[in-house]
Amino acid sequence: MNIKLLLEDFCHYAKYMRAVSPNTINRYRQQVSYFVEVSKTSDISAVNKKMVHSFFLHGRVAKNWSTATYRTYYMTLIVFFRWCMEHEYMEENFVESMILPKQEKSLPKALKKQEAFKLLEVVYNYPYTHRYLRSRNHAIFSMFLYAGLRKNELLNLKLADVDIENFTIFVRKGKGNKDRIIPMSHTLAQSLDRYLTERKKQGKTCPEFFTSSNRNQGFTVSGLKRLTTRIRSASGIDFTIHKLRHTFATLMVEGGCDIYSLSKMMGHSDIKTTTIYLSATAEHLRSQVYKHPLNIRTFV
Incomplete structure (x- = not known):
């Protein structure tokens, strides 16, 4: 056969x-x-x-x-x-x-906090030909850095999936065909609200949340790839979309987010996948070592 x-x-x-x-x-x-x-x-x-x-x-x-x-x-x-x-x-x-080799336990690569800030600044201040591109592209990168979405999850977002009033993002059929709800920060909400205002001015009526600049249809994989290449060149920062997702997770841990909550936001089926971010950030480990009881006493 x-x-x-x-x-x-x-x-x-x-x-x-x-x-x-x-x-x-x-x-x-x-x-x-x-x-x-x-x-x-x-x-x-x-x-x-x-x-x-x-x-x-x-x-x-x-x-x-x-x-x-x-x-x-x-x-x-x-x-x-x-x-x-x-x-x-x-x-x-x-x-x-066949012998299945053990999975390499390398730490996820992420941007530092200052690099993430710089990337968002470059995206916003890039010399676009239209205001709509500025608001859309900044909203896209904000989604990656403030919500940790995967590439396909972002491109598949529908207008009804983003609830700015209630600060929630509904991800339909993410990896493993699982739905999940991601809380939205005020900073992300501001960026998305600015984009929606420009989207409305452009008369975009397609169901996709992020749309093409010159067509009334959803933003495409190839379009996102071109945008990523352009911003990577302009910023001088070596990043991939998945690296931005790692950055979200790493910064969340540094900020004190518990692993269970982060696991739910990331859409991991096994919390063990999320625990790798505990080792990925020196800041988190440093904050934990300060909790050693002997640190309360010094010897001269």
């Missing part, structure tokens, strides 16, 4: 029966297709243990996969082959015999 045809059936099953997110579906398609390309086989019956092991060795040696990338391919193929076994297209899941 042709692997590409099976892949489409598998993706259809994952989407409608398991309610897997569109991003995960895209990952399934890309990574299984890459396996077909590298292994030079199109028939599922030709897949064997040696072929699967060679594929992962190719990724590690020729493509220099990180542990995270290796684990992602591992999870994709093990789920796909498991589905193939359930439908009797395969007799053995060859990925299960």
Whole structure:
């Protein structure tokens, strides 16, 4: 049976029966297709243990996969082959015999507080051609730094999801298809309110919260990518959208936010994922070490 045809059936099953997110579906398609390309086989019956092991060795040696990338391919193929076994297209899941390397415990990279302030200043003072761009772009970066949204979560926001009056942001079907509510600070509310005023003046009526400047439709992935490149160049600050999310979490911990609350705001399914931010900020650790009882007495 042709692997590409099976892949489409598998993706259809994952989407409608398991309610897997569109991003995960895209990952399934890309990574299984890459396996077909590298292994030079199109028939599922030709897949064997040696072929699967060679594929992962190719990724590690020729493509220099990180542990995270290796684990992602591992999870994709093990789920796909498991589905193939359930439908009797395969007799053995060859990925299960692979050694899964331990996840690297590197600290998340984040901007320092002064860098975050500078970034927002550059976004606001950039020489735009229209006032609408200034208010929209500042609101976008404020969302990342004051609410910690993921890229797709921001682009998928609807107008009805942002309640400035009650200071809340409703994230629909974030990672893992989970909904969550994020409280909004007064500073973020001011930026969003300024943007909505300009949005109304432009006559934008599309349901998306953030819109294109010259069209009545939602802001796009490519548009956000161009904006990020422009601001990165203008500010001289090396950042990614995900780094801004890490910055939100790190600054929240430095400000005294408890891990449970931060976990809910970040949309983490496991609070262990959030605890890494406790080690990511020296300020937080320094504030904790001052609590040592022996610090109350000095010896001369």
